[in-house]
Every structure is written in structure tokens, then in C-alpha cells.
Amino acid sequence: MKVRVTITLKAGVLDPQGKAIEGALRGLGFAGIDGARQGKIVDLALAETDPDKARATVADMCEKLLANTVIENYDIAVLG
Amino acid sequence: MKVRVTITLKAGVLDPQGKAIEGALRGLGFAGIDGARQGKIVDLALAETDPDKARATVADMCEKLLANTVIENYDIAVLG
Numbered sequence: 001m002k003v004r005v006t007i008t009l010k011a012g013v014l015d016p017q018g019k020a021i022e023g024a025l026r027g028l029g030f031a032g033i034d035g036a037r038q039g040k041i042v043d044l045a046l047a048e049t050d051p052d053k054a055r056a057t058v059a060d061m062c063e064k065l066l067a068n069t070v071i072e073n074y075d076i077a078v079l080g
Numbered sequence: 081m082k083v084r085v086t087i088t089l090k091a092g093v094l095d096p097q098g099k100a101i102e103g104a105l106r107g108l109g110f111a112g113i114d115g116a117r118q119g120k121i122v123d124l125a126l127a128e129t130d131p132d133k134a135r136a137t138v139a140d141m142c143e144k145l146l147a148n149t150v151i152e153n154y155d156i157a158v159l160g
Contacts, residue, residue: 006121008121008123018122018123021122021145021146024145025141025145028141028144028145030137030140030141031127032126032127032128033124033125033126033127034125034126034127035124035125036122036123036124036125037122037123038120038121038122038123039120039121039122039123040118040119040120040121041086041088041118041119041120041121042098042101042116042117042118042119043088043098043116043117043118043119044113044115044116045113045114045115045116046112046113046114047111047112047113047114048112057110060110061105061108061110064108065101065104065105065108066101
């Protein structure tokens with residue numbers, strides 16, 4: 001079972017990498033950029049075949065390792 | 081207009097960060113993990129209001145800066 005975890009910074013958390021991307025794009029001549037925020041994804045292949053169980057397991061993984069829930073949100077998409 | 085760019089490593093490209101995540105999850109006692117691959121996202125807020133133009137601009141950004149197309153794939157989702 002394939003699961004995609006998307007981890008993004010919470011609103012209000014400073015994002016220097018996003019700012020760097022925004023600055024670099026402006027430097028390349030791209031105009032009309034109102035903001036850029038970076039995040040990360042983790043694609044997991046699990047032996048689990050039940051979508052609900054897979055989602056619960058991955059939520060546990062996020063809480064324990066993948067996301068820093070003080071400053072990050074995570075979203076779990078079961079891709080089947 | 082909000083656009084999400086998802087950048088993933090191409091199949092076959094070694095992913096040490098993904099391997100580290102996999103190993104760390106195993107170390108925490110999670111079983112049944114067949115693989116983990118990491119990737120990144122860039123959320124852009126653009127002044128552009130035409131979805132097709134926004135997509136074309138972001139594809140240009142990916143080719144020039146955001147993705148290393150030798151080893152990475154990118155996917156553009158216009159979120160509206």
C-alpha cells in the first residue's frame with residue numbers, strides 16, 4: 001500500500017528556505033510572486049493492505065518521527 | 081493563484097534520506113515498511129490569475145531552478 005505524507009510548515013512559522021526560493025526566482029526574472037513556502041513529502045510503501053490501518057500507522061509515524069508537530073502540519077494520502 | 085510543485089527523485093536514483101527515514105522507522109519498531117522515498121514541495125502564491133499561464137510559468141521555474149531534471153521529476157498542481 002502506497003502512502004504519501006505531505007509535511008508543511010504551520011502558518012506563521014518563518015520559512016527561510018521558502019524566502020530563498022522566492023528571492024532566487026525573482027533574481028531569475030520571474031515577477032508576480034506573492035510568496036513561496038517549502039515543505040517535504042515522504043512516500044511510503046507498506047505491507048499493510050487495509051487503508052484505515054495504514055493511515056493510522058502512518059499518523060503514528062508522523063507524530064513520532066516524520067513531522068515536528070510544534071511547527072509542522074502533516075497530511076496523509078493513501079494512494080492505494 | 082496557488083500552485084503546488086511536488087518534486088520527487090526519479091526511479092532508480094539513490095535516496096539516502098529515504099533510506100535513513102526507513103531505518104529510523106524500523107528502529108522505532110514500525111514493521112512492514114517496504115520502502116521510503118523523500119521529496120519536496122514548493123507552494124507558490126502567484127499574482128497570475130489564468131491557470132494555464134500559471135502552470136506554464138511554474139513549469140519554467142521548475143526547469144530553471146526548482147527541480148534538477150537530471151535526477152528529479154516535478155508535478156504541478158494548480159490549487160486555484
